[in-house]
Amino acid sequence: MQNAKEFDLVVYGASGFTGRLVAEYLVKQYANDSSLKWAMAGRNADKLAQVRDEIGAPADTEIVIADADDPASMQNMLARTRLVLTTVGPYQLYGSELVAMCAKSGVDYVDLCGEPVWMREMIDAHHTTAQASGARIVFSCGFDSIPFDLGVYHLQQLAKQQLGSSITRVKGRVRKMRGTFSGGTAASLKATLVAAKQDPIKMQLLLNHFSLTPDFQGVEQPAGTKPYFDEDLDSWVTHFIMAAINTRNVHRSNYLLDYAYGKDFVYDEMLMTGPGEKGEAVANAVAADKSMSGDKGPKPGEGPSKEERETGFYDVLFVGITKDGQQLKVSVSGKLDPGYGSTSRMIAQSAICLVKDAVDTKGGIWTSAPAMGNKLIKRLVKHAGLRFHQE
Known part of the structure; x- marks a missing residue:
């Protein structure tokens, strides 16, 4: 069962520019919240440890080695987490295998993708598989879209x-x-x-x-x-x-x-x-x-x-x-800034919403509105600095 996983979410690409911002936001927002279990993942343990220390994350923040060129390391990451939050793009170059693995393994997934042709290819290839496994895959969880x-x-x-x-x-x-x-x-x-x-x-x-x-x-x-x-x-x-x-x-x-x-x-x-x-x-x-x-x-x-x-x-x-x-x-x-500061908060809250709030959402490849709807709006207003207002 997913509830038995070691982590609620793993930030894959946490040593990159945007991944680091996501990890930094999680540290500030949830440093004293033991109900959220998260880890930092990427190819290089030393870089991840350096980022962990620079952003003020607790020394016991878990580091997971996951390299797209090493499928066993990627599968190990999926075995430990309920959701993968990935900032490693362009996704058409670096993301296809991760989507396939999540869809097959029943692991939830969020990204920052703005690549509609690739997204359609992933829908055609993996939507049915994700429905069967229970994996909720949500693309475009930043300023787009x-x-x-x-x-x-x-x-x-x-x-x-x-x-x-x-x-x-x-x-x-x-x-x-x-x-x-x-x-x-x-x-x-x-x-x-x-x-x-x-x-x-x-x-x-x-x-x-x-x-x-x-x-x-x-x-x-x-x-x-x-x-x-x-x-x-x-x-x-x-x-x-x-x-x-x-x-x-x-x-x-x-x-x-x-x-x-x-x-x-x-x-x-x-x-x-x-x-x-x-x-x-x-x-x-x-x-x-x-x-x-x-x-x-x-x-x-x-x-x-x-x-x-x-x-x-x-x-x-x-x-x-x-x-x-x-x-x-x-x-x-x-x-x-929409492309970095706000985006890093939006994807983080999307990930948390998917595993904590949108528990009734079934497997498949989704967009944010049908997958999380008002639950995500509520989170974004409370935790990410967004405002929804009727004029």
Whole structure:
């Protein structure tokens, strides 16, 4: 039984930049909480021990040696834990075997994946196996895609309470954001583009809004790529780079929730840049920016300073528009840099929620909303600095 495992969760990749932040957060949040048993895992014992000491973790914090090139060491890690929290990406390069092993072994799994083509490959290969073993596998438990997935979920819940039904048209609009996309996000984007250019089938999946909903193709969706003036919001809007993963996860949530948002659900995400000529100029500049797919962005293992992480923030607006023109607005905002500071807290709370709270969630490959829903929202508000607010 999983309850007999030595650890509730293991942070795999704890000596990397983001993995270290996750471990540091767990130390600060749960240092005096004996009910959470966790360990640090990775390839190099000396590096892990150094990180353990630098972040102020207790000296008896367990270190688990797990190397993707050594399947026996990976299986040993799984034998000791209920859940693996992995920050080792790009996942299409380093994650496939771990997902397969978790699905087969009945071990829960969370990651920070923003790679929809790989995620679809994992769904096709391992969803049925995970259902049989009881493993709950939840991708995209960071800034992509938790604020967006749970933001739409929260709005739809309010719509049913206040309007009597779900809303089939929702706009996700990033109003404010200060922070850096992670080096892992940039590396994942590059790896995805390289793979898609080499394989027409992967390119089709990459461009398909319903790539994560096998056997279901919904109604046509907005492209969300070109700047335009959004009269509903009195602002110019432009391409938001993470829409390519967030929209796919939101549609998968709808699919897994038995189309609770409707089979004709339409959702897009864009970045708000303000009104007037200035807003238009900023929108066009953002649309022309290709730096994330170039070589100038952060490298995996690199990231912003502590001060930069702690002064970051984000604010995302979700506008539900009914067929008769009524609007329902919800915002999701967060403290800290979205790609690192907030992400490390979100994935940590997702892991804890899955093993402590979402005990009734069955095995399979999930998204955050159907797997954890309000239980995760409650945790994020209480422990991770997020705010869900009706406007």
